[in-house]
Amino acid sequence: MRDATKTSVAPGSADEATAEPAAPAAPVRDAAKPRSLLQDAVRDLVRKPLFLVSSGIILVLVVMAAFPTLFASADPQLCELGRSLQKPSADAWFGYDARGCDVYARTIHGARTSITVGVLATLGSAVIALLLGLISGFYGRWIDAVISRGIDIVMGIPFLVGAIVILNSFRDEDGFRIGGIWGVLTALTVLGWMSMARIMRSTAMQTKQSDYVTAARSLGASTGRLMFRHVLPNALTPLIVLATISLGVIISAEATLSFLGVGIQEPTISWGVMINQSLGRIRESLHPLLFPAGFVSITVLAFIMLGDAVRDALDPKLR
Amino acid sequence: MGRYVIRRLLQMIPVFFGTTLLIFLMVNVMGDPIAGLCGDRQCDPATAAQLRSEFGLDKPVWQQYLTYMGNLFTGDFGTAFNGQKVTELMATAFPITIRLTIVAIVFEIVIGISLGVVTGLRRGRPIDTTVLILTLVVIAIPTFVTGLLLQLLLGVKWGIIKPSVSPDPTIDELLVPGLVLASVSLAYVTRLTRASIAENARADYVRTAVAKGLPRRRVVVRHLLRNSLIPVVTFIGTDVGALMGGAIVTERIFNIHGVGYQLYQGILRQNSQTVVGFVTILVLVFLAANLIVDLLYAVLDPRIRYA
Numbered sequence: 001m002r003d004a005t006k007t008s009v010a011p012g013s014a015d016e017a018t019a020e021p022a023a024p025a026a027p028v029r030d031a032a033k034p035r036s037l038l039q040d041a042v043r044d045l046v047r048k049p050l051f052l053v054s055s056g057i058i059l060v061l062v063v064m065a066a067f068p069t070l071f072a073s074a075d076p077q078l079c080e081l082g083r084s085l086q087k088p089s090a091d092a093w094f095g096y097d098a099r100g101c102d103v104y105a106r107t108i109h110g111a112r113t114s115i116t117v118g119v120l121a122t123l124g125s126a127v128i129a130l131l132l133g134l135i136s137g138f139y140g141r142w143i144d145a146v147i148s149r150g151i152d153i154v155m156g157i158p159f160l161v162g163a164i165v166i167l168n169s170f171r172d173e174d175g176f177r178i179g180g181i182w183g184v185l186t187a188l189t190v191l192g193w194m195s196m197a198r199i200m201r202s203t204a205m206q207t208k209q210s211d212y213v214t215a216a217r218s219l220g221a222s223t224g225r226l227m228f229r230h231v232l233p234n235a236l237t238p239l240i241v242l243a244t245i246s247l248g249v250i251i252s253a254e255a256t257l258s259f260l261g262v263g264i265q266e267p268t269i270s271w272g273v274m275i276n277q278s279l280g281r282i283r284e285s286l287h288p289l290l291f292p293a294g295f296v297s298i299t300v301l302a303f304i305m306l307g308d309a310v311r312d313a314l315d316p317k318l319r
Numbered sequence: 320m321g322r323y324v325i326r327r328l329l330q331m332i333p334v335f336f337g338t339t340l341l342i343f344l345m346v347n348v349m350g351d352p353i354a355g356l357c358g359d360r361q362c363d364p365a366t367a368a369q370l371r372s373e374f375g376l377d378k379p380v381w382q383q384y385l386t387y388m389g390n391l392f393t394g395d396f397g398t399a400f401n402g403q404k405v406t407e408l409m410a411t412a413f414p415i416t417i418r419l420t421i422v423a424i425v426f427e428i429v430i431g432i433s434l435g436v437v438t439g440l441r442r443g444r445p446i447d448t449t450v451l452i453l454t455l456v457v458i459a460i461p462t463f464v465t466g467l468l469l470q471l472l473l474g475v476k477w478g479i480i481k482p483s484v485s486p487d488p489t490i491d492e493l494l495v496p497g498l499v500l501a502s503v504s505l506a507y508v509t510r511l512t513r514a515s516i517a518e519n520a521r522a523d524y525v526r527t528a529v530a531k532g533l534p535r536r537r538v539v540v541r542h543l544l545r546n547s548l549i550p551v552v553t554f555i556g557t558d559v560g561a562l563m564g565g566a567i568v569t570e571r572i573f574n575i576h577g578v579g580y581q582l583y584q585g586i587l588r589q590n591s592q593t594v595v596g597f598v599t600i601l602v603l604v605f606l607a608a609n610l611i612v613d614l615l616y617a618v619l620d621p622r623i624r625y626a
Contacts, residue, residue, distance in 0.1 A: 149333055156338035156602045157345075158564025160579075164586045165345045165594070252461045256568060259463045260583070275464075282467060283475060293464045301459035 041313040051309035057302040065112040072108040076101065076269055088287060097278060097288035106269055107291050113181060113270035114296070118251040121185055125193035126243045130232075132193075133200025133239070138208055138227050148201070155194045160260070163187040163253075167262040184257060184264055188250050196242050203235040210234070241311040248303030255296050271296050327613065331606045336388075342598045343384050346591040347376075391599065397592030405596045408581050411487075413600070416577035418490060419569070420562045422497025423504070427555055431505045435512020435551070436544060442517050451513075454506035466499040466572040483574035493575075500569040504558050511554055515547035522546070548619055556612030560605030564598075 045051045064071055079101035088095040094103035136147035170183035207213065213230050221230070251271075257263035258272025259279070266273060271292040278288035371377045378386075390397065396405035438447040457465070473495060474482030484492045519525065520543060528538045567579035578597055585593030 149337065152334045153337035153341055156334060156605055157342055157598065158561070158582075158601060160567045161564055161582055161586070161594070161598060161601075162342075162345070164567075164583065165342070168586055168589070169345075248459070252459075255461050256463060259461075260567065260571065262587075279467075282471060286471070289464070289467070293461065296461055297456075297459040297464070300461075301455060304455060304458065 041310075044313040045309060048309050048313070050305050051313075054302045054305035054309065057298060058306060061111055061115060061299060061302070064108055065115040068109045068112060072102075072105040076105040076109040077267070087285070094291040095285075095287045097274070099277075103274070103288055103291050106274055107271070107295055110269045110271045110274055110292060111295070113264065113268055114251050114254055114272065114299070117181055117184055117188070117254050117264075117270070118247050118299075121188035121192060121250050122243050122247045124185070124189035125246075126196055126239065128189070128193040129196030129200050130236075130239060133197040134204050134227060134232060134235075136197070137201040137204025137235075138231060140205070144201070147197075151194050151197055154191070157191070159191055159253075160256070162191045163257060164260065164262050166190065167257065180268065181264055181270075184254055187257070188253060192246065192250060196239055196246070199238045199242055200235065203238050204231055207231045207235040237311075237314045241307050241314070244310060245304050245307035248300035248307075251303075252296055252300050255293070324610070324614070327610055331610070335602060335606060338602045339388070339595065339599050340384055343387065343591070343595050344380065346586075346589075346594050347380060347383065387595065391596075396596040405592055408593065409597065409600065412576065412578045412581045412597075415488060415575060416563055416566055416570070416579065418488070419493050419497055419500060419566060419575065419577060420559065422490060422493050423501035423562050424555065424559065426498055426501040427505050427508050427558070431508030432512050432544075432548075432551065434509040436516055436539065438509070439513040439516025439547075440520065440539070442513075447513075450509065454509050457502050457506040462499060462503060463568045463572060465502055466496075466569055469495055469499060470572055486576060488575065496569050496573045496575060499572070500562060500566055504554075504562070508551060508554060511551050512547065515550055516543060519543055519547045545619060549616060552615050552619065553612055556608050556615070557605075559608040560601065563604055564601050 079097075079099045081100050088103075094107060097103050097106070132147050132151075136144045166187040167183045170178045170186075208226075208231050213226060216226055216230050254263060254270065255272040255275055258270070258276040261276065263272045263276070264270050266277075274292040275289060275296075278292075282289050368377075376383065387397075394406070396409070398404055434450055438450045441447050470482050473479045480495050481492065484496065524546070525538060525543055528542045529535075533542075563578060564582075566575075566577060567583050569575070570577050570579035571583065578601070581593060582597050584590075585597065
């Protein structure tokens with residue numbers, strides 16, 4: 001996109017520099033200045049209900065993660081067995097769980113862990129995918145063969161099996177499993193980059209054959225400049241879309257690992273931890289499961305819709 | 320064709336050894352293979368050293384891997400934590416998971432493709448929008464939540480199914496677990512088929528088929544669907560491997576003692592022989608499924624030929 005803007009602007013500035021008398025024409029040109037693809041996409045996006053709804057939900061979730069006390073005044077760690085499994089009421093909107101903790105307060109406070117894990121793991125795997133995919137697609141030949149086989153190899157390991165093996169190895173000196181977010185982050189990052197790398201590789205391969213890359217190369221641009229200034233900005237869109245969608249999937253995976261009992265553990269609060277704690281008593285009451293699970297689902301949905309909307313806006317072929 | 324298959328098989332060899340080596344390293348280096356052998360306590364140093372030399376764990380890792388692979392090719396998958404042969408565990412676990420996977424794939428094909436065709440032909444109508452929203456909801460809700468709720472409603476509250484299946488479950492016991500296992504992929508198959516059908520419905524060959532007076536049914540099934548199936552077949556093919564390895568959640572909910580259960584137990588008890596053995600078989604299934612998908616392309620689209 002960057003290059004598209006550059007080429008459309010460059011003739012204008014050259015005009016102004018060489019042809020002084022043509023100056024009066026400049027304001028007219030300015031008024032009818034063609035919009036860049038990115039501006040086009042943004043204009044397109046803000047009119048889409050899908051985009052507005054999903055980004056609205058995500059904004060609320062992010063504020064919730066940053067300032068949980070704005071939403072919930074109750075103490076999420078204050079549990080009284082006397083009110084165990086009480087149904088939702090005006091006092092506690094989401095009721096109390098088996099140990100008598102306020103489900104609403106815990107759901108709000110759990111947003112921070114779940115979203116932090118989602119964002120960091122997605123960023124981590126996107127960076128791995130970006131570098132490997134770009135190198136593989138740009139250089140081709142044996143480097144591509146090695147990296148592609150590497151992707152195949154990691155993909156061959158079933159996701160949950162790999163994740164449980166990694167999480168099982170996070171133990172302290174006494175052999176107890178460490179239930180912090182680092183294990184989950186590592187597992188989700190190490191096992192989450194492959195499909196993004198494949199997308200990055202194929203778009204980098206297509207982009208490197210464009211005329212502007214050939215032009216820049218014949219003007220003597222270095223390999224690094226070609227890769228990061230010309231190919232990367234023009235090949236980034238599919239990766240961004242996929243990363244947005246997989247952010248939701250990763251939040252869901254965090255909950256799944258907790259469900260299996262290998263994820264984050266108390267005293268950290270996350271939606272997965274809450275879901276795991278609710279499992280023992282679900283035949284008596286469902287609300288301690290349904291509220292955090294509902295928040296996971298809404299978050300996943302919001303990120304999938306956002307990814308879809310961004311793809312529609314950034315991919316002119318689909319218009 | 321024959322040469323193509325041989326070339327693909329040769330390409331699979333490095334992936335096979337790479338994946339098995341990776342899981343071998345993950346289990347043996349990151350975990351402690353003898354940690355589970357002294358009960359919940361840690362082994363005292365003398366016993367640990369004894370066990371290590373007994374299992375060959377004092378040798379370098381690459382040597383351990385070679386020994387393991389050598390044994391594997393002679394059919395010796397080692398022994399599980401309870402003294403049972405890993406091959407015996409496999410003989411009971413795999414038939415169950417294969418049955419479960421078949422049920423799931425049948426759901427994907429029958430429900431997913433029909434919904435996709437119906438919505439793809441009626442883009443923008445109410446039924447299309449409804450199904451699209453439904454698929455999004457199914458994708459967004461984590462599988463274990465769907466599974467737990469179905470188990471609770473159908474199994475515990477209404478008593479339509481048994482909440483957990485028998486040790487050697489029949490196909491009809493596996494219907495609901497299969498549906499749960501298939502649910503997310505089912506939604507993706509629907510969306511893929513819909514997009515593919517909608518794209519091809521405007522193709523010239525469809526207009527020709529309609530114009531020469533073929534019945535609508537024949538146009539849709541023989542012309543439109545056949546040409547739209549390639550991306551769907553790719554998805555379902557790669558999904559076979561994912562379903563078999565991803566059945567951990569479904570098998571745990573419905574207490575099915577299949578591959579997922581054995582893997583989960585194997586990892587938590589740090590029994591590397593079970594884990595590496597099962598993953599090896601899963602990798603083979605994954606690779607074979609990918610090869611079959613490639614060969615199916617030529618069946619669906621005769622223009623694709625493999626020299």
